[in-house]
Amino acid sequence: MWEIKHSRSASFYDRFERKGGNTEITHYCPGCGHGVMQKLIAEAIDDFGIQDRAILVGPVGCSIFMYYYLDVGNISASHGRAPAVATGVKRARPEAVVFCYQGDGDLAAIGGNEILHAANRGESITVFFINNGIYGMTGGQMAPTTPLGQRTTTSPRGRSFEVEGPPMRMCELLATLDGPAYIERVALTNARQNMRARKAVRKALRNQVEGRGFSFVEILSPCPSGWKVPPEEANRWVEKYMVPVFPLQVFRDLDHSDRLPKGIDVSKGGGIPFAADPPVPAAEAPEGGSVARGTIGEEALTLSGFGGQGVLFAGMALAEGAMREGLEVTWIPSYGPEMRGGTAHCHLRLSRQPIASPWISRPTSLIAFNQPSIGKFAHAIQPGGLLLANASMVKEVPDRKDIRIVRIPSYEIASELGSAKSTNMVMLGAYLELTGAVDQESILAAFVEKGTRPGMLESNRRAIEAGRRAAVEAEQA
């Protein structure tokens, strides 16, 4: 006797805990294709035994709450940015099975560029593209994929070629690129087509497990609420109005396992290793540099001032020197549109461990080149941290006893050396003296590598050393 048992996939949570009550069902409308698709994905994850290494990069759209349902790793990307986020995750964690789940507004409109480039790079990720021809979440606006003639809240007379342009076919568009390994379009219209969708979902995930390259599955999916049709008619609606515009077919089916982006170790035929964590390589000294000569552990440094003061350059020089010492480094600049006189700052992290996020909200050190920088960042310095102020332009420092405050008249020092432009190097020298972050020779070696002229190199050396002496004097005063 056969026993047929219906149960929820193990890759779904037992209860869908979310605010607003019913924890037994999803929030999708009756007849919506999202539920069906997510079931197919969950089943495939179960069957392949990849739940512990599956990572969903979710969209903005009706399925934004998918993370309440699927019990896998998840990241919510900004609207349309899932392929870029997935790229980062996959490159950092090659053993993970990373998949994007995106609507047509998310993928084809605001995220159009992201998907094109991820596909073109042939990222080793899987993308599920839920095309319901409309913006469901926001109440039924026209999407790039809305068929001609369809009435939406933003095309109330029906989409026309003349006014809104024709619908965009993403599979066909991506198939013009060499990067993708697998592209297929399926539809949720009846049991037979649902089984084809199931097969495509499984193939797209298996491709990634086997390291075959970028896989893209477009699923024509009903949205009865957005289309304003009864749920029982929605599948026929897909068949009648969408399938003629978006033909169901395989557009590409290749094995790109020997062409994956660098850094991904896929032994041909053997698949992606199942190891939990990739080995962390030992830091190696680049030619001409040395390993870990500075004494820094974890540093979250913000440098801030006016555009033109060399704030970003000082941060970059420190970053370059730190890299030569084998430290993990991130550097993010932020500046106004003006080339001179606007505000500029950068966040710099130096660490002996991999850095989780480059953003800094609580710096351990602040180098303030001007007074506005004090108002903007000084309150956020961590207790025990350092405020290094350019006394030439910073007249008031905060009354904080829990941080170390050092003031250096860097403009005057640099001017005495013959070049006021070296103010930033004077500040950098003082910072090196006070923190021991990086050896000054590592920074100078980086300058040499980048082709700095000998005269300029010497001038930078003198400015850095003058800053170091000024820091010692300021500490003794």
Ligand SMILES: Cc1ncc(C[n+]2csc(CCOP(=O)(O)OP(=O)(O)O)c2C)c(N)n1
């Ligand atoms: C930056 C940004 N722009 C616009 C929005 C508004 N918004 C939310 S969801 C959405 C489109 C959703 O449509 P789709 O991707 O087709 O998914 P569906 O809801 O149909 O599943 C838009 C435009 C937003 N949240 N963020």
Ligand code: SF4
């Ligand atoms: S609005 Fe459309 S896409 Fe969104 S949940 Fe309802 S049926 Fe699904």
